[in-house]
Amino acid sequence: MPLLKRLAALTLLGFAGLASAQAVLKVSAIPDESPTELQRKFAPLGNYLEKETGMKVKFVPVTDxxxxxxxxxxxxxDMAWLGGFTYVQSKIRTKGATIPIVQRQEDAAFTSKFITADSAIKSLADLKGHTFVFGAPSSTSGHLMPRHFLLQAGIDPDKDFKTLAYxxxxxxxxxxxxxxRADAGVLNASVWDKLVEQRKVDPAKVRVFAVTPPYYDYNWTVRxxxxxxxxxxxxxxxxRLDPANPEQREIMALQRTARYIPTRPENYDxxxxxxRAAGLIR
Known part of the structure; x- marks a missing residue:
């Protein structure tokens, strides 16, 4: 084969390889639940996005x-399910390049639930001197916003708890x-409700004793x-996802929402x- 034809063939192969790489949509999520649960929740949504985009959708698990x-x-x-705080971190890390596109309607007024199995704990004030557990350090609903509201209530987690764990x-x-292993803890309302429904926690033994005010939280963000x-x-x-559509009902049930709504960066100010007030970013 003449040199020019060989170069042309190599160029075409290169473009084909590029097109092939771009035909895969790589998606991930913050590991706020077990890896198996994240995969289970995403599988039907991934299949739906493949049909809607014509691309292969690959879920990429991460460690933290x-x-x-x-x-x-x-x-x-290319896209990730983020908490409000991780979105803010991505915005800062990329100088505003990442873009939140949608959130569940519930995420416009999300809450965290404080839980305990200790009968002596009936309010946030009762937490002083007790052992306490947050979720992940970068979790919006499992750390940042509960910490924010604790501080507003006059409780400093780093000083007022006997021990503090994540x-x-x-x-x-x-x-x-x-x-x-802890006298009390805090987690997002959606996961708590799911665990109760699945009977993975007995609300007669572990109970909710306080709920945070609402705040913006989770969203799907693109790079x-x-x-x-x-x-x-x-x-x-x-x-377009609609729980009234039989084919989409499972997707919405696993995502624990009735519908998605548009979102924008300003929602997470x-x-x-x-x-910044809690000193978690500077």
């Missing part, structure tokens, strides 16, 4: 919250309290530089302000 932020910043993943995930927080047409297609796909 920081890894999701870094993967978005470096283009190793479980790493919401379901792990419940396990800590249920096993007596900077993602094709705007693909971003639009993904946004519209989420907004309160999260950023709380994080």
């Amino acid at each position: 919250y920081a890894a999701v932020v870094e993967a978005l910043a470096t283009g190793k993943i 479980s790493g995930a919401h379901d792990a927080t419940v396990a800590f309290v249920q096993a007596g 900077g530089g993602l094709d705007p047409a693909l971003r639009k297609k993904l946004t519209e796909a989420f907004l 309160g999260i950023e302000a709380a994080a």
Whole structure:
């Protein structure tokens, strides 16, 4: 084969390889629950997004919250399920390049629940001198916002608790309290409700004794530089999801929502302000 034809063939192969790489949508999520639960929740949604985009969708598990932020910043993943705080971290890390596209309607007024198995704990004030467990350090609903509201209530977690631990995930927080490894803890309301429904926690033994005021939380965020047409297609796909559609009912049930709504960066300004006030970002 003449040199020019060989070069042309190699060029075409190169473009084909590039097209093949771009035909895969890499998606991840903050590890706020066990890896098996995250995979179970995502599988039907991933299949739906494949049909809607015409792309292969690959779920990329990560070890911790920081890894999701870094993967978005470096283009190793295209889209991620983030908490409000991890979105803020990604915005700062990428100088505003990451874009939140949708959130569940529940995430516009999300809450955290404080739980205990200790009959002596009936209010936030009763937590002083007790052992306590948060979720992951970068969790919005398992750490940042509960810490923010504790501080507003005059309780400094770093000074007023006998010991302070981080479980790493919401379901792990419940396990800590249920096993007596901590007198009390806090987790997001959605996971608590799910664990009660699945009978993985006995609310007669482990009870909710306080609930935070509402705040913005979870969202689906895309990386900077993602094709705007693909971003639009993904946004519209989420907004079309309808639990009245039999084929989409399981997706919505696993995502614990009745519908997705658009979101925007400004929704998380309160999260950023709380994080700066708590000294978690500077």
